[in-house]
Amino acid sequence: MSSEQTPDAPDTVVDTAAGPRPRRLTYAAALSGLEGLALVVGGMWMLVLGLTGDPDDRQQAVTGGVTLIVLALLPLLAARGLLGLRSWSRGPAVITQIMALPVAYNLLQADSMAIPAGIALAAVAAASLVLLVNGETTRALGIRGPGNAQK
Secondary structure, three states, X not given: OXXXXXXXXXXXXXXXXXXXXXXXXXXXXXXXXXHHHHHHHHHHHHHHXXXXXXXXXXXXXXXXXXXXXXXXXXXXXXXXXXXXXXXXXXXXXXXXXXXXXXXXXXHHHOOOOHHHHHHHHHHHHHHHHHHHOOHHHHHHOOOOOOOOOOO
């Protein structure tokens, strides 16, 4: 290999992987980030109420708040990866949406003000799943299906 060929090889790899980010991928990242932020806000709310309020079980409230904050890391990291066109980020994003669907179902079963939250969560999770499995999104992330290995 000559010194002239060495710089060209990495550029071709970068040029094929880089490109404009599809709007669908940006929307999926935004929805995933929105879910992560909602988990952080909910966790902080539970944590603050557990520490300053008069909950039935202070330890359970604090544990629930910390758990929600830690769970928020998954969709937030997935959103960042999706914005950066990282192929690994689609897995955590899809898992987050699949985990959100049973939560939305449970919220819809409640006879309270949780029903609108369940509707919103179900709509966001379903829309995110559609955006994440879209062919344009898959190509932008460089994900090839089984049996479609690069030759």
